[in-house]
Structure formats: structure tokens, C-alpha cells
Amino acid sequence: MTKGIYKRGKIYWIRYAGLDGKIIYESSHSDKFRDAESLLIKQKQGVREGKVLEPAKKILNHAFKELADEYRKWSSSQRSYKSKKYFIDQLVERFGNLPLRHFSTRLLEQYQTERIEKGNKPATINRHTACIKHMFTKAVQWDMVEEFALKKVRQVKQLEERNRRLRYLLEDESKNLIDKCDQHLKPIVVMALNTGMRKSEILTLRWENIDLANKLILLADTKNNEPRQIPINMTLKTQLDKLPQRIDGGYVFYDPRSDKPYQDIKKSFAKALRNAGIKNFHFHDLRHTFASHLVMKGVDIMTVRELLGHKTLSMTLRYSHLAPSHKTRAVNVLDDASNTRMNYTKSIQSEEVCGE
Numbered sequence: 471m472t473k474g475i476y477k478r479g480k481i482y483w484i485r486y487a488g489l490d491g492k493i494i495y496e497s498s499h500s501d502k503f504r505d506a507e508s509l510l511i512k513q514k515q516g517v518r519e520g521k522v523l524e525p526a527k528k529i530l531n532h533a534f535k536e537l538a539d540e541y542r543k544w545s546s547s548q549r550s551y552k553s554k555k556y557f558i559d560q561l562v563e564r565f566g567n568l569p570l571r572h573f574s575t576r577l578l579e580q581y582q583t584e585r586i587e588k589g590n591k592p593a594t595i596n597r598h599t600a601c602i603k604h605m606f607t608k609a610v611q612w613d614m615v616e617e618f619a620l621k622k623v624r625q626v627k628q629l630e631e632r633n634r635r636l637r638y639l640l641e642d643e644s645k646n647l648i649d650k651c652d653q654h655l656k657p658i659v660v661m662a663l664n665t666g667m668r669k670s671e672i673l674t675l676r677w678e679n680i681d682l683a684n685k686l687i688l689l690a691d692t693k694n695n696e697p698r699q700i701p702i703n704m705t706l707k708t709q710l711d712k713l714p715q716r717i718d719g720g721y722v723f724y725d726p727r728s729d730k731p732y733q734d735i736k737k738s739f740a741k742a743l744r745n746a747g748i749k750n751f752h753f754h755d756l757r758h759t760f761a762s763h764l765v766m767k768g769v770d771i772m773t774v775r776e777l778l779g780h781k782t783l784s785m786t787l788r789y790s791h792l793a794p795s796h797k798t799r800a801v802n803v804l805d806d807a808s809n810t811r812m813n814y815t816k817s818i819q820s821e822e823v824c825g826e
Contacts, residue, residue, distance in 0.1 A: 480501045481497055482500060482501065484513065486514050486517065499528050529615060534566055535567065537570060541558065541608060544608065571616070575625045582629060636762075639755070644759060657710070658723055666778050671692065675723065677719045677721075686702060758789075761774050761789050765789045771787065774789065
């Protein structure tokens with residue numbers, strides 16, 4: 471037994487000298503030796519740094535479903551709650567009654583394997599893993615589990631994603647899709663094709679975020695929590711000019727029957743795709759179409775990244791293969807240099823001939 475660690479029944483306790491030299495006795499609230507050892511090291515370090523230490527709080531043995539209930543309440547006001555709730559429900563179905571202290575790296579890696587065998591894509595499984603990692607982060611903050619459980623969960627690595635999807639429409643296909651859209655859907659699709667905005671950004675857009683005089687859309691609430699400005703071209707401005715502008719600065723796209731913004735447009739978009747004869751296409755692919763057309767028309771990757779609001783350049787580089795012309799221009803520079811050397815050589819030779 472390590473000095474400073476002892477047992478009372480099944481629970482390990484620790485003892486160490488405080489700042490005043492008095493011996494402090496403290497329960498680790500765990501029946502595992504390594505948990506007590508970690509706590510002892512932490513508390514001794516605090517004493518060396520001159521910190522006033524608080525005894526470790528007694529944490530009850532919470533089940534995963536209890537954490538899920540608290541996490542749902544906390545995340546219900548977030549923009550991503552709809553998709554996150556779906557992940558939480560699936561995790562509860564698998565781990566509901568399991569105590570949080572029983573989670574381990576191996577357990578979650580086995581869960582990843584189970585999802586793969588069920589045919590889930592790595593990207594989907596990674597969303598599950600990211601969700602459970604964040605849930606355990608909040609669990610520690612809410613005193614529902616000790617840090618050792620969080621450390622085990624954090625050791626689970628994300629799977630390599632090889633299913634990056636890049637589907638875009640040709641210009642004729644884009645025009646055909648717009649023609650097949652219902653009246654309420656047409657301006658929404660035109661905005662997506664001419665701004666690269668996400669569906670959630672479009673459906674929550676308000677007139678107060680649109681500056682028609684300067685032809686700008688100002689987005690403050692974005693996926694990356696970084697505001698961005700998007701220029702309005704003439705194609706989009708023509709569509710916006712046709713829409714009734716609300717004096718109260720309300721939503722741009724709303725259902726006139728309820729006077730509320732559209733919650734979703736899946737049915738009308740699916741109908742437009744069928745009528746246009748377009749298959750294997752999602753609304754988010756309009757964003758890919760916007761970026762792909764810009765790159766193919768010679769717009770540089772950094773500008774495309776700014777317009778899309780990507781946090782990292784690697785996300786935008788998926789479109790770089792659509793711009794082979796920049797490689798052609800690069801090697802043509804060597805032609806220019808070679809021609810310069812040849813002309814210079816000919817000039818020297820001519821001078822030598824004239825000199826003779």
C-alpha cells in the first residue's frame with residue numbers, strides 16, 4: 471500500500487499534510503486504488519503550490535440516462551439540438567442504465583465497432599463519439615462523475631472519414647431545378663446557389679440582416695460562431711426585390727398561413743428534384759454547387775473559404791481539384807522563363823557574330 475492511502479471498508483481514503491502542517495483525511499469515494507492515488511497526487515500538488523484545498527465532493531453513482539436527461543435540458547436551446555437529440559436517444563438506448571463510472575475506452579471502441587457492423591458511416595459514428603465526449607465533460611462539471619471516467623472517454627479516437635461527399639449540379643441542372651421549384655421554394659434555392667449559405671442560415675434569415683443598399687447579407691449566428699458577410703449578386707437581388715419586406719425586420723422566408731418561418735422544406739425540395747429529374751442530391755449539395763462553380767470559374771480557394779465560412783482551409787480544399795487551370799498556369803511560368811533564357815542566348819550569339 472502506498473504511503474498516504476488506506477482503506478475503510480471497500481472505499482480508499484487518503485491522508486496528507488495541509489498548508490498548516492495538519493494531517494487531512496479525505497475519502498476518494500472510490501473502491502479503486504488508482505483513483506485514490508490520483509487524488510492524493512493532485513492534493514499534494516495543490517499544497518506545494520500553496521492552494522487552499524477543498525475535500526473531494528461525494529459523487530453519487532449516476533446512470534447514463536440521468537446524465538442524458540440533464541444534458542437534454544442543457545442543450546435544448548442550442549441550434550444543433552435537433553440532430554444532437556437523435557444521437558442522445560441512440561446512446562441512451564445502448565447505455566441507459568450503465569453507471570457513468572463503468573464507461574471505459576474499450577467499451578466505447580466496442581460501440582464504434584458495433585455501429586460499423588450495422589453499416590453506419592465513420593462520419594456518423596464520429597458524431598456519436600463527439601456527443602458522448604461532450605456529455606462526460608458536462609458530467610464532470612455537474613459533479614455527476616469523477617475525472618477519471620472523462621479521461622477514459624477522451625482516449626477514444628475518431629474514425630478516419632473517407633466518405634466526404636461532393637455532389638454538385640451543372641449550370642443547366644441548376645437552372646432546371648429553379649424552374650421546377652414551387653413559388654415559396656424558388657427564392658430559397660436561388661439564395662443557396664448564389665451565397666453558399668447553410669439551410670439553417672437561410673431559414674432563420676431576417677430582413678434586418680440584409681443590407682440591400684450595399685448588397686450584403688450579414689450573418690452573426692453561424693455554425694462556427696464567427697460572423698461573416700456575403701455579397702448579394704444581381705441574380706439574388708432580383709429575387710429578394712420580389713419578396714415582401716417586413717417592417718418589423720422579421721423572417722425573410724415564412725409561411726403566410728402561420729406567419730412563422732419555415733421549419734423545413736424537405737417535401738417541396740424533394741418534389742422539385744423529382745420534377746427536374748435530379749437524383750442523389752440533398753439541399754446541402756446546393757452549398758457544394760455554389761463553391762464548385764466559383765472554383766471552376768477561377769475564384770481562388772481562400773476567397774471561397776471566406777464566403778463559405780469554413781474554419782479550416784482543409785474543408786475548402788476538397789474543391790481544389792475542380793480548378794486544374796492553376797496548375798497549368800504554374801508550369802507555364804517555366805515556359806516564360808525558358809523563352810527568356812533562349813532569347814537572351816540568341817542575343818549574345820548575334821552580338822558575337824556581329825563582332826566578328
